[in-house]
Amino acid sequence: MPAHEIKYIFVSGGVLSGLGKGVTAASIGLLLQQRGYSVTPVKCENYLNLDSGLINPIEHGDPYLCDDGTEADMDMGTYEKILGKNVYRHNFITMGQIYSSVIARERNFEYKGEDVEAIPHITDEILKRIDEAAKKDGAEIVVVELGGTAGEYQNMLYYEASRILKTVRKATVVHVHVSYLPTPQHLGEPKTKPTQLSVKFLLSMGIQPDFIVCRSEKPIDIRRRERVAMFCNVSPENVINNPDESTAYAVPQTFEEQGFAQKILSLLNLPDRAPDLTHWNAFLDTVKTSKKKTVEVAIVGKYFGTGDYELRDSYAALMDALDHAGWHEGVQVKTRWVNSQKIEKGEPIEKLLDGVSGVIVPIGWGARGVEGMLVAIRYAREHKIPYLGLCYGMQLATVEYARNVLGLTDANTTECDERTPNPVIHMNKLQEENKSRRAYGGTMRLGRWECNVKEGSIADKSYVAHGGYTDPAQRLVWERHRHRYEFNDDYAKALEDHGLIISGRSTVENLAEIIELPTNVHPFFLGTQYHPEYRSQPLTPHPLFIDYIRACNDRAKLIK
Numbered sequence: 001m002p003a004h005e006i007k008y009i010f011v012s013g014g015v016l017s018g019l020g021k022g023v024t025a026a027s028i029g030l031l032l033q034q035r036g037y038s039v040t041p042v043k044c045e046n047y048l049n050l051d052s053g054l055i056n057p058i059e060h061g062d063p064y065l066c067d068d069g070t071e072a073d074m075d076m077g078t079y080e081k082i083l084g085k086n087v088y089r090h091n092f093i094t095m096g097q098i099y100s101s102v103i104a105r106e107r108n109f110e111y112k113g114e115d116v117e118a119i120p121h122i123t124d125e126i127l128k129r130i131d132e133a134a135k136k137d138g139a140e141i142v143v144v145e146l147g148g149t150a151g152e153y154q155n156m157l158y159y160e161a162s163r164i165l166k167t168v169r170k171a172t173v174v175h176v177h178v179s180y181l182p183t184p185q186h187l188g189e190p191k192t193k194p195t196q197l198s199v200k201f202l203l204s205m206g207i208q209p210d211f212i213v214c215r216s217e218k219p220i221d222i223r224r225r226e227r228v229a230m231f232c233n234v235s236p237e238n239v240i241n242n243p244d245e246s247t248a249y250a251v252p253q254t255f256e257e258q259g260f261a262q263k264i265l266s267l268l269n270l271p272d273r274a275p276d277l278t279h280w281n282a283f284l285d286t287v288k289t290s291k292k293k294t295v296e297v298a299i300v301g302k303y304f305g306t307g308d309y310e311l312r313d314s315y316a317a318l319m320d321a322l323d324h325a326g327w328h329e330g331v332q333v334k335t336r337w338v339n340s341q342k343i344e345k346g347e348p349i350e351k352l353l354d355g356v357s358g359v360i361v362p363i364g365w366g367a368r369g370v371e372g373m374l375v376a377i378r379y380a381r382e383h384k385i386p387y388l389g390l391c392y393g394m395q396l397a398t399v400e401y402a403r404n405v406l407g408l409t410d411a412n413t414t415e416c417d418e419r420t421p422n423p424v425i426h427m428n429k430l431q432e433e434n435k436s437r438r439a440y441g442g443t444m445r446l447g448r449w450e451c452n453v454k455e456g457s458i459a460d461k462s463y464v465a466h467g468g469y470t471d472p473a474q475r476l477v478w479e480r481h482r483h484r485y486e487f488n489d490d491y492a493k494a495l496e497d498h499g500l501i502i503s504g505r506s507t508v509e510n511l512a513e514i515i516e517l518p519t520n521v522h523p524f525f526l527g528t529q530y531h532p533e534y535r536s537q538p539l540t541p542h543p544l545f546i547d548y549i550r551a552c553n554d555r556a557k558l559i560k
Helices: 021-033 075-083 095-107 118-137 153-167 193-204 222-232 248-257 260-267 278-292 313-328 340-344 370-382 392-404 431-437 458-465 489-497 543-559
Strands: 007-013 039-045 092-094 141-146 172-180 211-216 239-243 294-301 332-339 358-361 387-390 411-413 422-426 445-453 476-483 501-506 512-516 525-528
Touching (some): 007 021, 007 153, 021 039, 021 075, 021 172, 039 075, 039 118, 075 248, 075 313, 092 095, 118 141, 118 153, 153 172, 172 193, 172 260, 193 211, 193 222, 211 260, 222 239, 239 248, 248 278, 278 313, 294 340, 294 370, 294 543, 313 332, 313 543, 332 340, 340 370, 358 392, 358 543, 370 387, 370 392, 387 392, 392 489, 392 512, 392 525, 445 458, 458 501, 458 512, 458 525, 489 501, 525 543
Parallel strands (some): 007 172, 039 092, 039 141, 294 332, 358 387, 387 525, 411 422
Antiparallel strands (some): 445 476, 445 501, 501 512, 512 525
16 A cells, blocks of 8 residues: 555546436546646446447447557546556446355355355445555545446445445545436526436435535536535535537646545645646647548448448447547548448448548457448548548458459458358467457457558558657557457568558567658558547647548548
């Protein structure tokens, strides 16, 4: 344990999910961090999955991939982007992990015959993991986000752990409750009753919130602030406005204007310090000015729909990376979602991609929609539309090139056709060895792997120009991976003889990591086996995304 006393901030949510608890937690963390405090986040998820890797992205959003291979909730990405630091396995807790650990301990007779119960054994395990995160990260303050909403039976033990920490263990705990104040259109005023009921759930569990963060379309007025304070038993000055912003990255600034960090530090019995938000505020100014110009990029994928609705969260990290690069280049990136199954059903590709400045094929799994993606890749290649392939998008770009340039019309990935005569993408023979050496995800290659980039390539010039290399002299870069199938080197020479450039290879297994076309053939055609989107941050956009958006912007000028 750190020599200092650890302080705890719990962030809960009410009324509905998706309010922005993660943004609130990260924003609080940033304001404290910029005051010189060591802060670490912890996300507590309700589900019984051990991680987020096997959850359908439509069900729970895009799993976020960490350096150590952890497949976590996408709020972990929010922490990394706002705090500007990496998070790891110890920063992510699921109820499945907790129960699994406790049951394993019981089977090993570590409880010495005691009857094992939810309280105290489950709650003790939760608190043990929170403290372990603080110890590993050397944190003075832990910001703990409680998944779900108050009143759900799935997360009650997290709330119990919070209560026990404060009332039984006498730790210094601040509780921040994020709640929604809806404004029904036919009434025209924000309603506080849902928040009152949400806080009632907290009170029933023995938790009195110290702050209530009011999520709403517009800032709440004095009357609503007073009603929330009166019925929720908090001081009016501790009712914090958090209205919709043009970007979630503006939330720290909104909180700072209300003295939120100072109020939290007062309750934590810690001194306030002058924050250094110079770079963050300059970044927000850039965001505002970028709205004057727009480029449109087509995302050709298959994880868009849920019922009659389409969701951004299925590709959250990608959308964020595009925003970061767009702001860096002074443009607003507009995305056009193209369901690849519509292409397979006969909708004209010319119509679906008409007027776009770029095409991206992102992460994906399985055969559904793949033939539609291949049509889109060919169209982008032949019509010289800037193309970026991410993981599956790199693999399918290889398949498309083999089919339509090499003439191997039956080329495929064995993920889609195990019996294809030309498996240009396959399950690598070394994968079993990889599994034993890198024990993440069984047969998957997960987490941070080192890549050597070919001198003079598009990727190389991008990493050089934007400071992306971890070792510039050796042209080495660390990137995050999340895939099972690999480029088949049996076809490397034939593909290269026909103009495809393999511009990056892993340093250990020599696996193909980057493919591209020369700029005299195509303005920007590049695919990565890794996921650059998971490394992008608002203050430091990923180099490949910067140059991709730059190419899209050049095309936008031509087609106007």
